[in-house]
Amino acid sequence: MKITSCSNWLSMLPTAANQAKNITGTLRQLSDDAVSASTSSGCCQKVHFLGSLDASDNDYTAQDALEQQWYAQSKVSLDFSEAPENQPSIQITLEPSQSDLDALRTKLRTDGLDSGVDWSELDFAFSALHFDTTNNMNCFQPEELGTKLDYLTSRYAYLKTTFSSDSSEDAMEQGQKLNDLYQTTLNHLASTYADGVGGFLENNGAGGETQKFYDSILAQADRLTNQYSDYLSSHADYAGLSDSPDQWLSSDDAYMAARLRDAVQTDSGKAAANTAYSINDMELAGKYAQQLTGQFTSINNNSEAVLTENEESIGLDCASLAMKVNVFIEQSGMGGTMADTINSSFSGYLENYLNQMNEQLQAQPRLYAEDERGFSSLQKDQVLAVFRHTMSAYHESGDALQAILAGANYGGAIYAQKRESAEYDGIYRYSEKFETSYWENFSTAPNQITSYDDSSSTFQKYDANWSAFLVSLHSGDVDNIDFYLGNRGRLSVTRTIPQTVPEKLNIIA
DSSP states (O other): OEEEOOGGGGGGHHHHHHTGGGOOSSOBOOOHHHHHHHHTTTOOOOOBGGGTTGGGSTTOOHHHHHHHHHHHTSOOOOOOTTOOTTOOEEEOOOOOOHHHHHHHHHHHHHHOOOOSOOHHHHHHHHTTOSOOOOGGGTTOOGGGHHHHHHHHHHHHHHHHHHHHTOOSHHHHHHHHHHHHHHHHHHHHHHHHHIIIIIHHHHHTTOTTHHHHHHHHHHHHHHHHHHHHHHHHHHOTTTTOOTTOSOGGGGGOHHHHHHHHHHHOOOOTTOOOTTOSOOHHHHHHHHHHHHHHHHHHHHHHHOTTHHHHOOHHHHHHHHHHHHHHHHHHHHHSOOOHHHHHHHHHHHHHHHHHHHHHHHHHHHHSOOOSTTHHHHTOOOOHHHHHHHHHHHHHHHHHHOBHHHHHHHHHHHHHHHHHHHHHOGGGTTOGGGSGGGOOHHHHTSSSOOSSOOSGGGSSOHHHHHHHHHHHHHHHHHTTOGGGOOOOOOOSHHHHHHOOOOTTOOSSOOOBO
16 A cells, blocks of 8 residues: 655654554545645545545444554554655555454453543544635535534544543543544634635625535534434443443444444434524535536636637526526525525626636637637627526426527527628637537537537537436435536536436426
């Protein structure tokens, strides 16, 4: 098992050796520095450094706890023999045999486990409980908000209850140390999530959202802590260890916290008292922010778009996005307050999106005299004309695909007129030089297929895009919901269409 990163990791070797007890056979999250390095090129690795969140899953079993103890008691070997130049690596080999584990289990059943808190392990585990909203939210995982809050509050509640049962001065000091670590971790978790998601909403016209998210996360943590603590006060043997030979597990707070999460049914859809949002609301808003941030960023990453996309196709794409947001709000289980917040931010987002596209047009180099006219500014009123016509059809029928067809008939006719009009002569996005198959093959597949993405008509791509969106939404697979506007090449690149999509999905709001 090897960790390869920046040279400044050399200073971490003593810490790495001491904390290698957290390794469980796979590396699952790089440190912040390593994540930044790996994502600078757009590559996001969804892993947790040294397994610090292994116990966050409710299925953290007695076997997992046993292996964790084996790692804690094993030696660490640091091997630099295969390290690339200027890229030192840490080679850690920990592979217990079944006989090793059986022997350790026998020892633990006989001798028990030290009941003291392993503060280095706890601090290390808590250090992963934050969110990365940098790099255009490439590595942001909003669906983990509830998981991380459950993990943090269950371990805190269990240890807090343990310390409160002991009136000694040492226990009081330990309890204060726990409170300090918990508050620091919670504040970091809340601020990183609130700054990313609330900041996105504020940038698009919804005021005061960063503070609302921060306050809501802190209130949700209080609610969960109280719920876990109340349960502990009346369920002494909730882990079922009173008659078990594995009494040592009661001294493993990570295991006991996992069983506590098993036993207590928390409600992620419940808003805490005097706060705006539930955990579910905030996770959904996080996915909305992540997806629309990605779409916004794609403008800068796709220079060809400013040459090939025209006001009519942009208007239809924006309407498709607006309809997805509408369905997402109505069918995701989102609360009314959050729905109002997202609705209030979307018009601002659309304005910012069109402004960014226009900035990209103006940023194109003027190498020839005709470029000045070729890169003429985007006419937003013409984009909005197609957008509004499509949305009007949607509100009348409630059927997104029918609305897209209505918008295409309207926008396609305008596009054809512009192609024949001297008023648009010389504007690249209406010239034959930069013509694409978007309008020509809107309803029928092209006769000549030049690439995978050309094998379907434009409407078929919209249909597939909507089918994938709805399947993800209705299956509860919010993590894979795709809001992206793209229906041309981007669709097959950014989206895997489910293999079991019905021939026709009824896209009714």
